[in-house]
Amino acid sequence: MIPGLEPVPLRELQALGSVREWEFEGQLEELPSLxxxxxxxxxxxxxxxxxVSGSAQTIVCLCCDRCLKHFNRELSTETNELIWLGDREAAAEMAEEGLDASSVDGLVECLDPRGLFEPERWVFEQLSLQMPAVNFCGDGCSGMPQSVNPELTASVTPSADPRWEALLSLRSDPGEESEVTRD
Ligand SMILES: [Zn+2]
Known part of the structure; x- marks a missing residue:
């Protein structure tokens, strides 16, 4: 919970008759950030x-989908939104207010005028929209981790390769080497 961003009744905002402003700093429970x-x-x-207009910034830690390493990503949003207070079906009235419910991006947000405006929820939604669809740590990505393929790893371990085994036994027991040469 971000202190100060408690839900506020829309009627309270209406009674205010002017712009209400929040300045905030805190952690979103549903969006852990660094x-x-x-x-x-x-x-x-x-x-x-x-x-509603506003801006928000934070830094989140994400896991790269390719190399599986963690990396930090800055999220920032600057939004201006008109929220319809009433019935979603009231297309004609919306149009009067300049909202076009039938436009391409006409997903008009609606709120019950007797309900609440939740500033914290609003911040969460705006930042969530900035989250990348694919987590990619960047140009320096080391790619798929090698250990994902057990066969690849086995071929480079000395015990799995007979040539390495011979070298290892030579190094560990020089006495055996002289026996071998006598044969
Ligand atoms: Zn990566």
Whole structure:
């Protein structure tokens, strides 16, 4: 829980009649990060619409899908969003407010006007959208770990190769070497 980002009733924002601002720093339970999530949110109740804008930054530790090593990635977001306060079906009213529910990216967020605005949830959603679909540590990636293939590993261990075995026995017991030469 990020201190100060408790859910706030939309009616409270409406009664405020002006922009509400949050400045925050803390850890998101659902998105563990190396550094605290820092940012700001502004929300303004405009009747049928809640305009929310804000920014947030943090650094997360991810596991590379190829080399399986951990690496750090900065997540940062800067968003401005209009949230429809009411019924999702009210397309005509949405259009009046400049929201197009039928547009390509017309996934209009909706909230029950009698419900809550959850600033922490909003930050979590914005940062989650910045998470890479594929975790790749970068150009310096060492690729697939060799130990994944047990046969490959076995061929380079001395005991598995007869030539190595001979060399090892020579090194460990020189007496045996003279016996071999006598034969
Ligand atoms: Zn990698």
């Amino acid at each position: 550094t605290p999530v820092r940012g700001t949110i502004r929300a303004e109740h405009r009747g049928n619409i809640l305009e």
